[in-house]
Amino acid sequence: MIGFRREVVDGPGRHAQQWRLTMAPASDSARTLFSAYWRQQFRRRLRAWYRRAARELPWRTKRDAYRVWVSEIMLQQTQVVTVEAYFKRFLTAFPTVKALAAADEQQVLRLWEGLGYYRRARQLHAAAREIAERHGGRFPRDLEAIRSLPGIGRYTAGAIASIAFDTSAPILEANTIRLLARLLAYRDDVTKAAGQTMLWTAAEELLPRRDVGIFNQALMELGSLVCTPREPKCDECPARALCPTFAQGLVEAIPAPKAKTNYEAVDEAAVVVRRGDKVLLRLCEPGERWAGLWDFPRFVIDKNAKGRLAEQLVAGVLQQAGIEVEPADRLATIKHGVTRYRITLQCHAAHFVRAVPRRGKSGPQLRWLQVHELANVPLNTTGRKICQFVGKWMGK
DNA sequence: AATACGGGGAA
DNA sequence: TTCCCAGTATT
Known part of the structure; x- marks a missing residue:
């Protein structure tokens, strides 16, 4: 004071x-x-x-x-x-x-x-x-x-x-x-x-x-x-x-209304990588959003690069998890907000092709889990929603 | 002093 | 859609 x-x-x-x-x-x-x-x-x-x-x-x-x-x-x-x-x-x-x-x-x-x-x-x-x-x-x-x-x-x-x-x-x-x-x-x-x-x-x-x-x-x-x-x-x-x-009749004026938030639209993709009966999760790292929680590989995409979504999915998963994939079905589009961002999340399925050895820096921790095991790990809300679509896609 | 951090409920 | 919520930590 x-x-x-x-x-x-x-x-x-x-x-x-x-x-x-x-x-x-x-x-x-x-x-x-x-x-x-x-x-x-x-x-x-x-x-x-x-x-x-x-x-x-x-x-x-x-x-x-x-x-x-x-x-x-x-x-x-x-x-x-x-x-x-x-x-x-x-x-x-x-x-x-x-x-x-x-x-x-x-x-x-x-x-x-x-x-x-x-x-x-x-x-x-x-x-x-x-x-x-x-x-x-x-x-x-x-x-x-x-x-x-x-x-x-x-x-x-x-x-x-x-x-x-x-x-x-x-x-x-x-x-x-x-x-x-x-x-x-x-x-x-x-x-x-x-x-x-x-x-x-x-x-x-x-x-x-x-x-x-x-x-x-x-x-x-x-x-x-x-x-x-x-x-x-x-x-x-x-x-x-x-x-x-x-x-003074000022109950609607006090406290002074806050300046309104400037929301920013962001396009992201989440990829459900399938390998046999398992799917890929990564552990969100310290300093990152959702640190300590697990998530599907997820990254910002450029929506304007039309017709190149598949390439972005491949590049994103490779960059984030060191896994090469073959994109498959589109599962869902989820809109949600995180603080000042308004995120449109494209959820896609993909098939595992191969793990690419990563030189130098170590990536995030990865796990392959069966659908029923997803219930045991902490996910953010969109991750949990994606699990429902995964269940359908995997035919469980 | 400004910003990141999540998600849901309600108008 | 927008506003709001028994705030804290970091920059």
């Missing part, structure tokens, strides 16, 4: 002392984003609302740092409805930190398949091993120790520390960014550094003395269920009377 320092000041409220944030350099008058009265009202109303409106979610059944941790990682950039089933299955397979640490990474990735952002799964697994070694398999309680684990940034550290251990730590994520921006009537870009600093400060200032974990969850719940991106349900909001954005 550069530019800020903490000090103990006499609070204007009923409490003798409170933590406050003051601008540096030290000034005698402590500035706050919200008045003491406002904060008190807000906390009380939010708490009452949450008691009534909180959803029953699988990671809320009991307070366990491991469960909180796994849920928080799964929930990064992923909606609650999507996570629920994955969370239950994952906890059944790996009920404890030690169980996760003892697991094979491929097994972890297989259970993560379809969730996306697979780095999360690899970092989760790596962190479990770190906890097993450095903390005796016991999830650390110290905020900085939590923060230093792979895959855990400021938000996730604050969420775990507060929810699992009731440590006084703020959180800031999609729901609370929107909620706090509206409670502050913050009209600038919330994604810029100045906006983030302001919102983190607000999140910290609002923390109650007790039950911080409940409070943080209540903030997110309100943002998620009531203070929604579009058409927020202000008539159901416990903070409506405290909300300057509602008072």
Whole structure:
């Protein structure tokens, strides 16, 4: 928190002392984003609302740092409805930190398949091993120790520390960014550094003395269920009377809408190489998209080189896997998006001809698998879709 | 400060 | 189609 320092000041409220944030350099008058009265009202109303409106979610059944941790990682950039089933299955397979640490990474990735952002799964697994070694398999309680684990940034550290251990730590994520921006009537870009600093400060200032974990969850719940991106349900909001954005009729304008994404169209090909009753997979390498997952040979093609698709398939598989093939049937066309790319994926079958010795550099790890064995390896979603077409093509 | 990283749900 | 989602790490 550069530019800020903490000090103990006499609070204007009923409490003798409170933590406050003051601008540096030290000034005698402590500035706050919200008045003491406002904060008190807000906390009380939010708490009452949450008691009534909180959803029953699988990671809320009991307070366990491991469960909180796994849920928080799964929930990064992923909606609650999507996570629920994955969370239950994952906890059944790996009920404890030690169980996760003892697991094979491929097994972890297989259970993560379809969730996306697979780095999360690899970092989760790596962190479990770190906890097993450095903390005796016991999830650390110290905020900085939590923060230093792979895959855990400021938000996730604050969420775990507060929810699992009731440590006084703020959180800031999609729901609370929107909620706090509206409670502050913050009209600038919330994604810029100045906006983030302001919102983190607000999140910290609002923390109650007790039950911080409940409070943080209540903030997110309100943002998620009531203070929604579009058409927020202000008539159901416990903070409506405290909300300057509602008072000004700006709920659709705050937070400021993001600049729209510039999507880029990309043409790619995936090739199912058949050799007898087996097909070829390659392991995506570190630094590559889908690192640690398996995929069919897959590469960018030039759609404009008309009539030369077969040549591109041959060249692509040779370059990527060192395998010479004879292209066969077209299996399917799959459209999907990856971050800012809009990919049109041409899926083709091909027959193995021969392996070409590769001089010098070693290529990716390769495997030949029978169709039924494909169920055991982690694939990305398009890879899994291709498996259906493979089954048909192979006549299984 | 900008960008990569996935996939699905909803309007 | 577009927007959005209980962010983190890297450049």
